[in-house]
Amino acid sequence: MSLSTPQxxxxxxxxxxxxxxxxxxxxxxxxxxxxxxxxNVCTSVGQEAAAVGVVSALRAEDQILTNHRSxxxxxxxxxxxxxxxxxxxxxxxxxxxxRSGTLHIxxxxxxxxxxxxxxxxxxxxxxxxALSRAMLGGEGIVVCFFGxxxxxxxxxxxxxxxxxxxxxPVLYVCENNQWQAFVHxxxxxVGDHVAPWAAPYGIDSLTVxxxxxxxxxxxxxxxxxxxxxxxxxxxxxxxxxxQRGHMEPHDQSYVDPAEIEAWMAKDPISRLxxxxxxxxxxxxxxxxxxxxEARRAIDEAAEFASTSPYPxxxxxxxxxxx
Amino acid sequence: MTQxxxxxxxxxALHEEMARDSRVLMFGEGxxxxxxxxxxxxxxxxxxxxxxxxxxxxxxxxxxxxTGLRPVVDxxxxxxxxxxxxxxxxxAGKLRYMSGGQFSFPMVALAMTGGGWSVGAQHNHxxxxxxxxxxxxxxxxxxxxxxxxxxxxxxxxxxNPVLFFVDIGxxxxxxxxxxxxxxxxxxxxxxxxxGTDLTLISYAKTVHTCLAAAEAxxxxxxxxxxxxxxxxxxxDEATILASVRKTGRAVxxxxxxxxxxxxxxxxxxISEQAFDALRAPIIRLTGPDAPAPASYPLEQAFAPQADAxxxxxxxxxxxxxxxxxxx
Ligand SMILES: Cc1ncc(C[n+]2csc(CCOP(=O)(O)OP(=O)(O)O)c2C)c(N)n1
Ligand SMILES: [Mg+2]
Numbered sequence: 207m208s209l210s211t212p213q214x215x216x217x218x219x220x221x222x223x224x225x226x227x228x229x230x231x232x233x234x235x236x237x238x239x240x241x242x243x244x245x246n247v248c249t250s251v252g253q254e255a256a257a258v259g260v261v262s263a264l265r266a267e268d269q270i271l272t273n274h275r276s277x278x279x280x281x282x283x284x285x286x287x288x289x290x291x292x293x294x295x296x297x298x299x300x301x302x303x304x305r306s307g308t309l310h311i312x313x314x315x316x317x318x319x320x321x322x323x324x325x326x327x328x329x330x331x332x333x334x335x336a337l338s339r340a341m342l343g344g345e346g347i348v349v350c351f352f353g354x355x356x357x358x359x360x361x362x363x364x365x366x367x368x369x370x371x372x373x374x375p376v377l378y379v380c381e382n383n384q385w386q387a388f389v390h391x392x393x394x395x396v397g398d399h400v401a402p403w404a405a406p407y408g409i410d411s412l413t414v415x416x417x418x419x420x421x422x423x424x425x426x427x428x429x430x431x432x433x434x435x436x437x438x439x440x441x442x443x444x445x446x447x448x449q450r451g452h453m454e455p456h457d458q459s460y461v462d463p464a465e466i467e468a469w470m471a472k473d474p475i476s477r478l479x480x481x482x483x484x485x486x487x488x489x490x491x492x493x494x495x496x497x498x499e500a501r502r503a504i505d506e507a508a509e510f511a512s513t514s515p516y517p518x519x520x521x522x523x524x525x526x527x528x
Numbered sequence: 529m530t531q532x533x534x535x536x537x538x539x540x541a542l543h544e545e546m547a548r549d550s551r552v553l554m555f556g557e558g559x560x561x562x563x564x565x566x567x568x569x570x571x572x573x574x575x576x577x578x579x580x581x582x583x584x585x586x587x588x589x590x591x592x593x594x595t596g597l598r599p600v601v602d603x604x605x606x607x608x609x610x611x612x613x614x615x616x617x618x619x620a621g622k623l624r625y626m627s628g629g630q631f632s633f634p635m636v637a638l639a640m641t642g643g644g645w646s647v648g649a650q651h652n653h654x655x656x657x658x659x660x661x662x663x664x665x666x667x668x669x670x671x672x673x674x675x676x677x678x679x680x681x682x683x684x685x686x687x688n689p690v691l692f693f694v695d696i697g698x699x700x701x702x703x704x705x706x707x708x709x710x711x712x713x714x715x716x717x718x719x720x721x722x723g724t725d726l727t728l729i730s731y732a733k734t735v736h737t738c739l740a741a742a743e744a745x746x747x748x749x750x751x752x753x754x755x756x757x758x759x760x761x762x763x764d765e766a767t768i769l770a771s772v773r774k775t776g777r778a779v780x781x782x783x784x785x786x787x788x789x790x791x792x793x794x795x796x797x798i799s800e801q802a803f804d805a806l807r808a809p810i811i812r813l814t815g816p817d818a819p820a821p822a823s824y825p826l827e828q829a830f831a832p833q834a835d836a837x838x839x840x841x842x843x844x845x846x847x848x849x850x851x852x853x854x855x
Contacts, residue, residue, distance in 0.1 A: 269595070303628035310623075314630040320594055324618050330583055331619060334591020334599075341553070341573060342596050361614075364584035371579065526625050526663050528632040528687030 252449030255474035259422025291511035326359035355386030416444030556602030586612035621664030649819030654784035678712030
């Protein structure tokens, strides 16, 4: 696959390409759903800037924990969309040999460790991963992605408290996408933001426009540098929006259309494209070529996944124990 | 051989394993305060107090185990495991399989349970079978200080998450403990007493009750074998089956309540695989389906008593004394 992974020195076009790859991947899943029965997936459409902005600020030695809405984080980190789709489809070529499905894909060689779809599970595991970094040496930091819903779990508070008391290098990244499954965060949170919940634990925080990839990246570079330097936690909140329903097949009948409309106007991909065009960094034809390349790569990935074999039935109960 | 308590035997195992492997560390509420020897020997990085938050203690252990450390966490009393259930069951137990084998979880979670301190049902609840039911976890519950040491060492070296239950009633009971390694492999039961008429199968404190019952039965001419399971998962099926094939009669004894308990599993195993050797039905003697009371006499009565075991044994032996198997 010819797609490159954005690194700390990435250009805006590389950031755009990374977002387009995520969008194309999620749209492929939507298309699979439209075509017939397909496993449930929580897509990250609309949240590409948060994923690419943060992950592009990381180094190879850093580690990532994530949740059920993880495709953007994985793809931004350089995961092979073919092996991801294969995992979603339960094929033996998937990253977890078809045992995870869409919800818990981890890729050890990319430092994407311990994806949990127990809401808050990633928060419970992150301090331990950072403890390993702290005790076994190395410069790496641990990034933990979670949602605004997870911040309402008790474990969020336990995690921040422990990471602070033990001085653990965790960059907590809350993607506040306004929704917690079928409930708006206004019904479950006093105040709009999660970032202020860091201060009582002695943790610095920042809220950033999560639909502006350049702002997210700048904030993440700052936050990651601080974690690297101080070996202490930091909480970055990306203010963003889940453009599709909680999971596929898509349903947003319970969402105020005005809210959707307002956020669609802030679509992270369109925003960056408009900026690039306005500043003469590329032409419409260049953009079309990037879109086409993303779609081509994902078509190829889908072909790989759909033609991959299912795991052998003899694999059912193997590898439960080490 | 040295005389020491169960508690000190666990401590010695921790010392030896931490000295042997720098990746081993221990944390929990009061761990650094109470285990002064460990703290002195290995320092505050490897022996830590934690906030009073069992979920994050267990989750941190799981995260650390997956990425290169070998944590031992003290979760104090078994009912507190309810606060750590997600981390133990959903993360430590499942993520190895779910990740397609990318990660392992070499960690030990320590918890006390059982009657003896009048602490009542929110500190005393023999819920070990819950963890036997959860995939990916191993469960041990030793009966002697020597086993406590040997099993703790084996648990720390195991690549899987191990629940290590300490029976409160045994914590300060002394016993002989061998010097040095003396590892006890997980999944190996011990025949504590040999006999030919009847097998008593138990673990933890009630092993000693069974031994007392066996003594009383010997006086009546009943030769009783006592099997101490030691590890509840993996279960040493071969030792159980060999014993019952020899004696033809089995009583399973534990303090935990009966429904879906370890005794149910052992009884099912015997009837599935040694039915033709049975000369009488299998009996389970267990704690009742009730929260453990604090009041000392009630708390003591909660666990099966030696006279009840003797009575059950007599019933089985009388019922089948002259009868050959009818099937
Ligand atoms: C412990 C737990 N409770 C409930 C669920 C069901 N569930 C899955 S995702 C989700 C919403 C999570 O909201 P948030 O953390 O904001 O993440 P988002 O889906 O918005 O990305 C819920 C309730 C779950 N998976 N785990
Ligand atoms: Mg949300």
